[in-house]
Amino acid sequence: MNKKSEMNNIGYPESKRYHLNIKWILTIFVVILIVSLIYVRYIKQLTYNNIYNNITELSEQTATQLNLAITEQKKFVEIMVDSINRGYFKTTDDIFDRYKGDLEDYNFTRLVILDEEGNGTTSDGYTVKNYENIQEFFTQEDVYLSENRPSTVSDNEVNIYSKKFKFKGQNRVIFATINTEDYKEILLRRLFNGKGGTFLINNQGDILIDSFGYTKGNNVNLHNALRKECDSKDREIDKINNMEKNINELKVGTFDIRLNNNTYFMHYEKVNVNNWYVVTVAPDTTIARELLIFMAISLGVCFFINFIIISISLYIDISNQKKNRKLYRVAYIDPVTELGNEAYFRENAAIYLQNHSKNRYIITLDVNKFKAFNNIYGYEFCNNILKALGKKLIETLPEDSITCRISNDVFASIFVYEKDIRKLLDKISSNVSSLIVGDTPIYVNLSIGAYKINSNDKDINKILNKSYIARSRIKGLYNENYYIFDEVLESNLTEEQKIESCMENALKNGEFKVIYQPKVFVETEKLRGAEALVRWQKDGKMIPPSKFIPLFERNKFIIKLDLYIFEQACKDMARWKKEYNYEPNISINVSKEHFVNENFIEEYVKISDKYNIKRSQIDLEITESAAIDENIDTLKILNNIKEKGYTISIDDFGTGYSSLSMLQNMPIDLIKIDKVFVDKADLNSNRNIINYIMLLAKRLDVKTIVEGVETKEQVDFVKKLKCDIIQGYYYSKPISREDFEEYFNKKK
Ligand code: C2E
Ligand code: CA
Ligand code: CA
Numbered sequence: 001m002n003k004k005s006e007m008n009n010i011g012y013p014e015s016k017r018y019h020l021n022i023k024w025i026l027t028i029f030v031v032i033l034i035v036s037l038i039y040v041r042y043i044k045q046l047t048y049n050n051i052y053n054n055i056t057e058l059s060e061q062t063a064t065q066l067n068l069a070i071t072e073q074k075k076f077v078e079i080m081v082d083s084i085n086r087g088y089f090k091t092t093d094d095i096f097d098r099y100k101g102d103l104e105d106y107n108f109t110r111l112v113i114l115d116e117e118g119n120g121t122t123s124d125g126y127t128v129k130n131y132e133n134i135q136e137f138f139t140q141e142d143v144y145l146s147e148n149r150p151s152t153v154s155d156n157e158v159n160i161y162s163k164k165f166k167f168k169g170q171n172r173v174i175f176a177t178i179n180t181e182d183y184k185e186i187l188l189r190r191l192f193n194g195k196g197g198t199f200l201i202n203n204q205g206d207i208l209i210d211s212f213g214y215t216k217g218n219n220v221n222l223h224n225a226l227r228k229e230c231d232s233k234d235r236e237i238d239k240i241n242n243m244e245k246n247i248n249e250l251k252v253g254t255f256d257i258r259l260n261n262n263t264y265f266m267h268y269e270k271v272n273v274n275n276w277y278v279v280t281v282a283p284d285t286t287i288a289r290e291l292l293i294f295m296a297i298s299l300g301v302c303f304f305i306n307f308i309i310i311s312i313s314l315y316i317d318i319s320n321q322k323k324n325r326k327l328y329r330v331a332y333i334d335p336v337t338e339l340g341n342e343a344y345f346r347e348n349a350a351i352y353l354q355n356h357s358k359n360r361y362i363i364t365l366d367v368n369k370f371k372a373f374n375n376i377y378g379y380e381f382c383n384n385i386l387k388a389l390g391k392k393l394i395e396t397l398p399e400d401s402i403t404c405r406i407s408n409d410v411f412a413s414i415f416v417y418e419k420d421i422r423k424l425l426d427k428i429s430s431n432v433s434s435l436i437v438g439d440t441p442i443y444v445n446l447s448i449g450a451y452k453i454n455s456n457d458k459d460i461n462k463i464l465n466k467s468y469i470a471r472s473r474i475k476g477l478y479n480e481n482y483y484i485f486d487e488v489l490e491s492n493l494t495e496e497q498k499i500e501s502c503m504e505n506a507l508k509n510g511e512f513k514v515i516y517q518p519k520v521f522v523e524t525e526k527l528r529g530a531e532a533l534v535r536w537q538k539d540g541k542m543i544p545p546s547k548f549i550p551l552f553e554r555n556k557f558i559i560k561l562d563l564y565i566f567e568q569a570c571k572d573m574a575r576w577k578k579e580y581n582y583e584p585n586i587s588i589n590v591s592k593e594h595f596v597n598e599n600f601i602e603e604y605v606k607i608s609d610k611y612n613i614k615r616s617q618i619d620l621e622i623t624e625s626a627a628i629d630e631n632i633d634t635l636k637i638l639n640n641i642k643e644k645g646y647t648i649s650i651d652d653f654g655t656g657y658s659s660l661s662m663l664q665n666m667p668i669d670l671i672k673i674d675k676v677f678v679d680k681a682d683l684n685s686n687r688n689i690i691n692y693i694m695l696l697a698k699r700l701d702v703k704t705i706v707e708g709v710e711t712k713e714q715v716d717f718v719k720k721l722k723c724d725i726i727q728g729y730y731y732s733k734p735i736s737r738e739d740f741e742e743y744f745n746k747k748k
Contacts, residue, residue: 028306028310032302043291043295044291051282055265056254059269062198063271063272066200066273067271067272067273069107070273071273073107073108073145073161073178074145074161077176078143080099083098084165084167085166095174096113106176107182108176109177110123110126110153111174111175111177112174112175113167113173113175114173115171116135116171124153126153128153138171138173140162140163145273147202147274148180151177157181159177159178159183161175161178162174183200195282195283196282197210197212197281198278198280199211200271201247201276202277203250203275204221205222205247206222207221208276223240226243226259230257230258231260239255243255252269264281264282264284265283266280266281267280336405337387337390339390339394339403340404344404345402345404345406346460349402349412353414353458353460356416359416359452360453361415361416361417362451362466363425363428363450363451363467364411364448364464364467365447366409366411366446370444381438389435390411396431397413397415398415398416401416412467425450425481425484428446428482429446432446433445433446447481448474449468449471449482450483450484452484466489467485469485470482470485471483472554504557511537512536512537512561512564512568513568514534514535514565514568514737515532515534516531516532516735516737516740517727517734518530518727518744519726520726520731521724523724526747527743528725529585529587530587530740531588531727531734532565532568532569534565535734553592558593559591559593562589563603565589566608569586570608570610573613576741579741580744585619587619588618591626595626595634595637598637600637604644615645615646616647618646619649619669620646621649621650622650623651624650624651624654625656628656634666641667649671649705650671652674653693654693655674668700670724671693671697671702671705673693673707674707677706678717678718679708680710680714704724704725705725706718706723707728709726709728709730710730712730714728715730
């Protein structure tokens with residue numbers, strides 16, 4: 001976990017999953033976008049094809065209709081002239097009278113008969129004089145349809161169907177005129193809401209009629225007009241040239257063209273009269289709008305569906321994440337400190353080790369006698385102590401360290417530190433031990449075990465264990481807060497592993513021996529008995545208890561060993577009673593590891609009863625630190641022992657920070673003042689302390705025994721202090737059973 005470690009700074013493993021989802025969503029979006037673009041292009045192409053077809057069809061229809069109408073109108077003129085040629089009529093008025101009634105059916109406005117000078121009359125009573133370009137009509141053999149020209153009798157533009165004929169030996173021409181406007185009415189539609197329309201052009205491209213009103217009565221050439229209006233790109237000009245060429249060759253065609261920033265679709269279709277063409281024009285703006293609306297709707301639907309799918313999957317995902325987060329918190333986060341827990345530490349420390357290769361340290365740290373804090377301050381407040389401690393620890397450690405609370409009051413950190421680790425540990429010891437909880441300053445005593453992680457260390461269990469081992473070495477070290485796992489410890493470790501591998505066999509093979517150190521009454525110098533002490537006789541060598549007892553306490557083998565020693569001592573006591581009728585008081589050490597079982601004393605009772613030993617003859621030595629262990633109901637255990645009839649001594653008194661008042665409710669018979677208080681060098685300075693202990697012991701009605709007495713001077717000193725019993729080299733070192741038998745036979 002990171003330095004300024006708050007809950008939200010914890011790198012959740014699921015965050016990876018989260019990124020993956022966003023990637024997915026983005027991918028889906030991009031895919032949809034690409035598909036949409038392809039779709040739009042496809043629809044556009046489809047629509048363009050559709051428009052091409054439509055416009056072609058429209059053009060063809062228009063051309064056909066125009067053709068039909070012209071053919072009809074031509075036929076009318078043909079028939080009329082045919083009748084005239086047959087000589088049915090005497091005067092031109094006869095002709096007019098005969099056909100006037102039919103004119104309307106063919107959309108003709110009037111008939112005109114002119115001579116070669118252009119003089120004549122109309123069917124509606126006008127006289128025409130010197131009609132312009134009259135020769136044009138006399139050169140045509142068949143029925144001729146003129147291009148637009150102004151009417152001589154009205155303001156309208158007209159087209160004229162004409163055919164020459166002979167009347168009474170004279171050359172005449174008959175016109176059937178039609179208002180140009182009427183073609184528009186019949187044939188040339190305005191298309192696409194008036195944005196499109198139709199042109200009628202001649203073979204040269206001159207516009208004869210347009211439904212747009214584009215020409216406004218001027219002579220306009222469509223090709224030139226298009227060339228002028230197009231967004232003058234070579235490509236567009238090519239298209240126009242192509243149309244011109246095709247029309248010249250009497251071909252039809254369709255194309256699209258950009259004019260004034262708009263796209264137009266055009267189709268040109270032959271009319272079959274005078275090589276005229278119908279040109280249909282449709283702008284794509286209207287089509288595009290329809291297309292756009294259509295596309296917008298379909299894309300909208302598409303995006304909406306997509307949006308719903310993404311929302312649903314996001315919702316599912318987020319609720320999953322919430323669930324995961326909850327599970328994650330339960331699995332990995334310590335609710336008290338908001339730091340990671342042991343599982344978190346194991347997982348992340350392993351990753352940390354992969355990412356850092358040098359100067360890596362692990363420390364584990366706990367608060368000495370934290371149980372006592374719990375008793376004094378209460379659970380809630382102590383949680384706050386832990387919280388403050390975690391925070392302080394993180395503050396003191398290097399930036400990217402991982403710090404977790406791995407059990408009750410045990411914190412573990414892994415970090416990289418390049419400078420002198422001792423300086424950092426000193427800093428932690430001083431910084432982290434002074435805490436402010438709420439407004440209350442709290443001082444905690446820490447034990448820190450540190451281990452510099454080897455390059456080939458990969459197993460978190462082993463690494464953690466080494467820091468535990470280092471930490472366990474502090475207990476009993478005076479004024480030390482940390483211990484760094486070192487080579488000595490390492491070699492001890494291998495030695496311990498060797499010991500562990502052979503301890504069971506050693507017990508079976510009787511390699512553990514009991515030796516006895518006499519206890520002497522101070523006043524009378526009479527023998528009170530002895531303390532039974534263990535020795536390991538291994539391969540002819542005596543191994544002192546300091547080499548194996550701490551290990552056996554850790555691996556609990558001490559429980560078996562203590563019982564074995566107890567039995568050996570009972571056996572010896574039975575022998576002494578039988579052989580020498582001597583029943584000395586024998587002290588036997590009982591490790592506190594027994595205390596996990598409240599009724600462990602039953603085992604002792606069984607053994608001493610088996611050898612018929614008076615229980616009052618046996619004194620069980622329990623260390624001060626065991627007697628005041630706040631984790632165990634020691635009072636109950638001691639009462640149990642006492643009830644059975646054994647006496648109880650508090651061993652190593654003065655080293656365990658207890659006070660006599662703490663012992664005053666305990667069923668204690670003896671206090672065994674530790675060796676350190678009769679240290680020759682400090683003898684005088686310790687006088688007051690021992691004096692004080694004596695005084696209180698008297699008040700509690702507890703006997704005192706001083707151990708480690710080696711010199712006459714110390715004996716005198718102890719005597720003066722009115723101590724009850726002495727145990728020490730001055731009288732005897734611990735000796736074998738045989739030697740002790742000799743000793744008590746002399747002394748008793
Ligand atoms: P302890 O119970 O305090 O035992 C007294 C220790 O002080 C013994 O060391 C003894 O040899 C030593 N001693 C006695 N008089 C003097 C003296 O005048 N000067 C000096 N320098 N030392 C003296 P030992 O036998 O090496 O035992 C060490 C510790 O091992 C014991 O301390 C006890 O805590 C533990 N121990 C020994 N045997 C047993 C056992 O059977 N069961 C358990 N649980 N612990 C045992
Ligand atoms: Ca002892
Ligand atoms: Ca002792």
